[in-house]
Amino acid sequence: MELVFESSLGSPTLTPHGASVRTLRDALTTIPLAAAPEECVDQLEELERLKSAICATQARISGQLDQHRLAQDEARRQLEPRRRRPKPEAGIAKEIGLARRESPHDGRRKLALARALLHDLPETLAALERGDLNERRAEIIASETSCLDAEKRREVDVVVCRDLDGLGDGHLRDLVQREVLRRDEEGWLARHERARAKRRVTGRILGDGMGQLSATLPATDLSLIMASLDAAAETARAQGDERDRSQLVADTLVGRLSGRGRNTPAPTAIKLLVSAETLMGEGDEPGYVFSAGHVPASVARSMVIAAAGHAHSTIQRLFTAPHNGALVAMESSTSFFRGALAEFIKLRDRRCRSPFCSAPIRHVDHVNGRADDGVTSSDNGQGLCEACNYAKEAHGWRHEPHPDPLAVTEVSVTTPTGHVHRSRAPDPPTDQSHPSPAERHVSARLLALAS
Structure with missing residues (x-):
């Protein structure tokens, strides 16, 4: 038998388990605010860790709901084997999204995260429970490792979670991508080729006489373009230009693409950090391209070979x-x-x-x-x-x-x-x-x- 709880103006009749969580929520609103600055910071830090622990518990609950719904769906299939039924994932994701007051798309993301944490990323789940990382960073680990099989995913999970202290989103993503590349260079190359085939430039009107230009292109090309624009902006600022960096970068881009620019852009280097062993073909440690992230060893070697003919290239x-x-x-x-x-x-x-x-x-x-x-x-x-x-x-x-x-x-x-x-x-x-x-x-x- 399945119980149905009706909602009235957003105030559902809660089950005992839901009521216990509401009691916890109500208790949080009565926490006395700290008086001293150091106590304020302590409260902020512990509340942030509590939020992470709550997200870990939500992942466990989502996994429990997932198992219940999958079991119910399988039971129905056994009773009516010839009847065609939609896959249950869409309904589960929407159910999770509604419970978390989020869209079905976000519900799918949370379901995918819960499955990853519970089946393949135990160290990430433990770190989330401790409050060593937040849900967004747990999603970074889950998303960046989704291309790996379960065994390799667990290997990355252990390495990445050894020391999370101080890691921001970008540093964490770089670390995970490096560990993934160490284990699946061929997969990265195949995914890159598929993604590269979809390169494009789009534009749209924003209003107030403004528009937005968006380019999807290889990360190494992006690194070169941004380095060139940044260099032009820094030069202009050093010469006394009063525009801020963002304005200078935008104006330089328009000038170069439209032909209105007067100055020829100076040669710009792509900064590639690579081990000597990889460079000589004696190792497979991924390289690191600034503003682009990690690249496979074979790509790093190809970049060095391609640049070798340029007069200004240096190692x-x-x-x-x-x-x-x-x-x-x-x-x-x-x-x-x-x-x-x-x-x-x-x-x-x-x-x-x-x-x-x-x-x-x-x-x-x-x-x-x-x-x-x-x-x-x-x-x-x-x-x-x-x-x-x-x-x-x-x-x-x-x-x-x-x-x-x-x-x-x-x-x-x-x-x-x-x-x-x-x-x-x-x-x-x-x-x-x-x-x-x-x-x-x-x-x-x-x-x-x-x-």
Whole structure:
């Protein structure tokens, strides 16, 4: 027998289990607000973790509902084997969507997430229950690993969830994509070819005399285009142009595409980070293209070969520490991060280094400021977005590099309330398990010089 509960003006008659959750919800509205700033931050953090734990419980409940509906559908099929019935997934997804006050499309996403968490991603589910990641980031892991079989998916799940602290959406997506590529390069290439066949440019009117241009194209082409537009914007700003960066990028794009631009764009490089083993064909570690993400080893080698004929193409060797694979560099005697040192830090950090932020790097600055006797070195430098760099200078904030020069590049961020967050640089694309004797020797020497 199935019970039907009628709803009146959005106030359903609840089952005992639903009523227990409502009691919890009502209790949350009576929590006393903290008085001191540090207590406010504690409450915010614990409530955020609670939201994640609730999402994990919703996934478990969705899985339970999924099993009930599938079993009911199978029972009906056994009773009436000749009767054609629609697949039950659509109804289940809509039921979940309605319960969560979301569309059927979002209901399908939540159902897919629940199935992934319960069957293939136990570590992600556990992290969600602890509040170490939120539902959106759990969806990133589930979505990016959906192309793998169950065994490989669980492998990625274990690796990715070892240390989630400080990872923003972009850093997390980069990490998952790298681990997927390590296990399924052929699948990536096949999916890329199918997606590449759908490249296109579209436009639509927005109103107020404005329109939107949208291009779907290979990520490496996007990286090159954006690097060229960003370089033009930075040059114009340096020459005193009062337009902001977004306006300059848009105006430069229009000028170049319409033919109204007067200046020929300067040659622009695609920045590709790749291990020496991959470059020489002795390894299959994925490469990393800035503003595009990870690419298979074969694609990275093809990019290097294609660029070899260009006069301005260069290959610059970056060495890694033999004990942990972290990129290392030497100290600079200047007071500002510029030239090769600034470029090195951008290559190492890839995105804004502030915990949980994945915005593009706009500034390279000291971790420990010059006013506090901070040196201009790779260990004491970090790439930040504009907003995070300005926030860093606000009263009560403190950024500190890891005290151990042999540790993985790490920054501790202390907030005005004394709460500490940490940020680690992404692992470089290198095979740490088989460093050559020369690699170990040179890396050790560079570390000694840097310290």
